[in-house]
Amino acid sequence: MSEKTPVDFWFDPLCPWAWMTSRWVLEVEKVRDIEVRWHVMSLAVLNEDKLDELPAEYREMLATKAWKPIRVVTAAWQKHGDDVLGPLYTALGTRIHNNGEGPTVEAVAGALADVGLPADLIDYADQEDFEFDAELRASHKEGIEKVGQEVGTPVIAVPGPDGEQIAFFGPVVTPAPKGEEAARLWDGTLAVASVPGFYEIKRTRTKGPDFSNL
DSSP states (O other), X not given: OOOOEEEEXXXXXXXXXXXXXXXXXXXXXXXXXXXXXXXXXXXXXXXXXXXXXXXXXXXXXXXXIIXXXXXXXXXXXHHHOGGGHHHHHHHHHIIIIISOOOSOHHHHHHHHHHTTOOGGGGGGGGOSSOTTHHHHHHHHHHHHTTTOTTOOSOEEEEEXXXXXXXXXXXXXXXXXXXXXXXXXXXXXXXXXXXXXXXOOOOOOOOOOOOOTTO
């Protein structure tokens, strides 16, 4: 039996687009021989040097809501290992995005309980001198350097035919495809991403996830 192809996925639990893409890649895991490996990145870190260029509403969201969930996820990862990232992300995303609870401390605490992680991890949400800041930034840097500073979350990286990783932002998709439709999107994404010199394919957005609960 051949080994599964590793798929590295960088996420910030705050981002609804990353959430939709993550649900798609889990569908792909059911129909293609891949194994998703989860990593943290941070919209707050990504934008901290360009806050003056952002709309006031987005600046406020980053300042007040972006840090708490990612600190708790990073602390859980550092204290309990890589294997907690996928289940915790699913629990968080379900509460934040699907259930409309938003990135509140209560939602994060509930997600910890959902996956059986220690309740005191919530203490990291408001830890401004964050104990695992270096680890969060290193993981973020590893992901974002694969695709460049002008994109965001999610970042996906897979082994290319020559052994080098192919990395890309997205795909941005909603709703998340299932079954063979998910597989077709996966195959097509890998095909275009593997072409040397390929950078972007895009069309006008007609609908998307609800940002109102963030």
